[in-house]
Amino acid sequence: MYAFQFERATDAKAAVAKLKADPDAKFLGGGQSLLAAMKLRLAAPSALIDVSRIPGMADIRVENNEVVIGAAARHADVAANAEVRRRIPALAALAGGIGDRQVRAMGTIGGSLANDDPAACYPAAVLGLGATVVTDRRSIKADDFFKGLYETALEPDELITAVRFPIPDQAAYIKFANPASRFALVGVMVARTGNTVRVAVTGAADSVFRCQPLEQALSASFTAAAARAVKIGPSRLNTDLHASAEYRAHLIPVLAARAVEQALKG
Numbered sequence: 001m002y003a004f005q006f007e008r009a010t011d012a013k014a015a016v017a018k019l020k021a022d023p024d025a026k027f028l029g030g031g032q033s034l035l036a037a038m039k040l041r042l043a044a045p046s047a048l049i050d051v052s053r054i055p056g057m058a059d060i061r062v063e064n065n066e067v068v069i070g071a072a073a074r075h076a077d078v079a080a081n082a083e084v085r086r087r088i089p090a091l092a093a094l095a096g097g098i099g100d101r102q103v104r105a106m107g108t109i110g111g112s113l114a115n116d117d118p119a120a121c122y123p124a125a126v127l128g129l130g131a132t133v134v135t136d137r138r139s140i141k142a143d144d145f146f147k148g149l150y151e152t153a154l155e156p157d158e159l160i161t162a163v164r165f166p167i168p169d170q171a172a173y174i175k176f177a178n179p180a181s182r183f184a185l186v187g188v189m190v191a192r193t194g195n196t197v198r199v200a201v202t203g204a205a206d207s208v209f210r211c212q213p214l215e216q217a218l219s220a221s222f223t224a225a226a227a228r229a230v231k232i233g234p235s236r237l238n239t240d241l242h243a244s245a246e247y248r249a250h251l252i253p254v255l256a257a258r259a260v261e262q263a264l265k266g
């Protein structure tokens with residue numbers, strides 16, 4: 001790890017001003033991705049601006065049929081929050097299934113989304129539930145947020161302050177977890193609100209994506225059988241040491257079917 005400055009921000013405006021003044025500085029959430037990259041010397045920020053203790057930025061509240069989660073909320077806090085568990089149990093379960101206890105105690109939703117790891121769980125929740133990412137300067141719809149491998153719509157000095165999740169009628173997230181890290185080899189979020197079904201897939205490609213064939217099938221019939229009958233081609237999916245593209249393609253409808261079963265159970 002190279003030497004760096006450390007500062008703890010006390011408000012969002014000041015944190016953003018620090019990054020505007022020094023383009024080599026970076027925000028620090030829970031450090032669960034960034035510190036590992038720094039230890040491997042894959043990242044060498046001049047300064048870390050800790051945004052995880054900005055007052056109010058870890059708050060979780062319900063507002064106008066949305067669950068609003070502050071960007072600095074830790075995974076463990078989202079998993080344990082009574083309102084999240086009651087209004088969007090799938091989201092609480094997803095947060096509770098991230099990594100291990102230590103990762104959940106430190107990692108934040110804002111850090112996870114800004115990092116946009118192709119195998120991360122939160123991107124599937126944000127895209128599948130049709131959430132809105134709120135930053136210090138604008139609101140970004142989930143469909144416009146994820147741009148590619150570790151790439152989002154965020155400007156380099158843009159701070160995520162909260163995420164607004166509309167409350168669905170039914171939803172569930174099922175992942176086939178890497179047994180070592182718990183990252184998703186493939187993870188599928190299914191959410192139904194009225195007649196609209198959204199299906200987001202993580203872990204399978206360069207970035208999280210919506211799966212239209214599954215959305216169409218499940219909009220016509222919200223059943224596990226309908227999900228299982230969908231065939232997904234492997235052509236744009238990842239092959240790595242953990243799984244082939246063909247295996248990932250096979251997993252997508254299988255996990256979607258399990259997610260539908262789970263969502264129907266409530």
Ligand SMILES: Cc1cc2nc3c(=O)[nH]c(=O)nc-3n(C[C@H](O)[C@H](O)[C@H](O)COP(=O)(O)OP(=O)(O)OC[C@H]3O[C@@H](n4cnc5c(N)ncnc54)[C@H](O)[C@@H]3O)c2cc1C
Nearest residue numbers: 029030031032033034099107108110111114121160182183
């Ligand atoms: C062993 C292990 C297992 C894991 N397993 C899983 C898993 O199963 N599923 C999963 O989804 N994830 C998993 N993770 C990743 C974990 O969820 C991290 O917490 C997450 O990727 C990063 O969040 P963080 O708060 O630690 O961000 P940091 O590491 O602090 O920052 C990551 C990036 O986000 C930026 N950033 C931080 N906060 C903000 C903000 N508010 N606004 C804008 N930019 C910001 C930073 O500058 C940096 O570029 C695992 C990590 C580890 C180490």
